[in-house]
Amino acid sequence: MSTIAENLRRIRKISGLSQALLASKAGVSQQLISQLERGENNKTTELPAIAAALGVAVHEIDEDFTPGTTGMPTKVIPLISWVSAGAMMREDITDEAIGAIRISDLPDNGDWIALSVTGDSMDRISPPESVIVVDRTDKRLVSNACYVIADPDGNATYKRYRPSPMRFEPVSTNPAHEPIIPDNEPLIIGRVRRSILEM
Known part of the structure; x- marks a missing residue:
């Protein structure tokens, strides 16, 4: 099972976004993105905004997140x-x-x-x-x-x-x-x- 840090880093790189650009698109600080990617912060209410900025579902970043009935995991x-x-x-x-x-x-x-x-x-x-x-x-x-x-x-x-x-x-x-x-x-x-x- 991958960690939030591994998933976020991989998806961000695949999307071609810098930490600063992702932070700007998600409306969060670059410091938060950096902390998440280093595994220093695993508890944030901002994951839905970060996932939306990346164009992915939250459970693709946090595998423990329980998705609702709105779609199939991708x-x-x-x-x-x-x-x-x-x-x-x-x-x-x-x-x-x-x-x-x-x-x-x-x-x-x-x-x-x-x-x-x-x-x-x-x-x-x-x-x-x-x-x-x-x-x-x-x-x-x-x-x-x-x-x-x-x-x-x-x-x-x-x-x-x-x-x-x-x-x-x-x-x-x-x-x-x-x-x-x-x-x-x-x-x-x-x-x-x-x-x-x-x-």
Whole structure:
């Protein structure tokens, strides 16, 4: 279970706000934000205002907060740019965040990132500009599941796994895309658990 300090710091960084800007938006002091993020203050009546300024529900900051009947719990997931596979593997990827999205009904034990799909190599599942949600803790290969992996050049790519022989295939309307057949154990960033398309 995460602390208020950890949750607030993570959500604030994903949102791209400084402590001062968050304090200004929430109508509280920067000192209070700093105290909360350092774990020096866990009892404040200002959490609803801080959560509203971040665009999240209070229970996303304080997991012990009992939400009312006004909605389903959500997670704030960093939307990151398509950087190298190695960069996607780093524990702290807040520098790569280009925004954040809120997703409901995700397991608590995942390490979640979101990526905006470019290109047409997976357009039968995720058309360009759709968003995929990736669990970086889930690296166990399952036949027909989709993964973000490193391609032979070290770039991150999104493909469907097939065993015997091991390969990562495009699922595309474009026949020019070819499968990736790794020579060694592939670098797996994580399993794609959801594909979202705005209509």
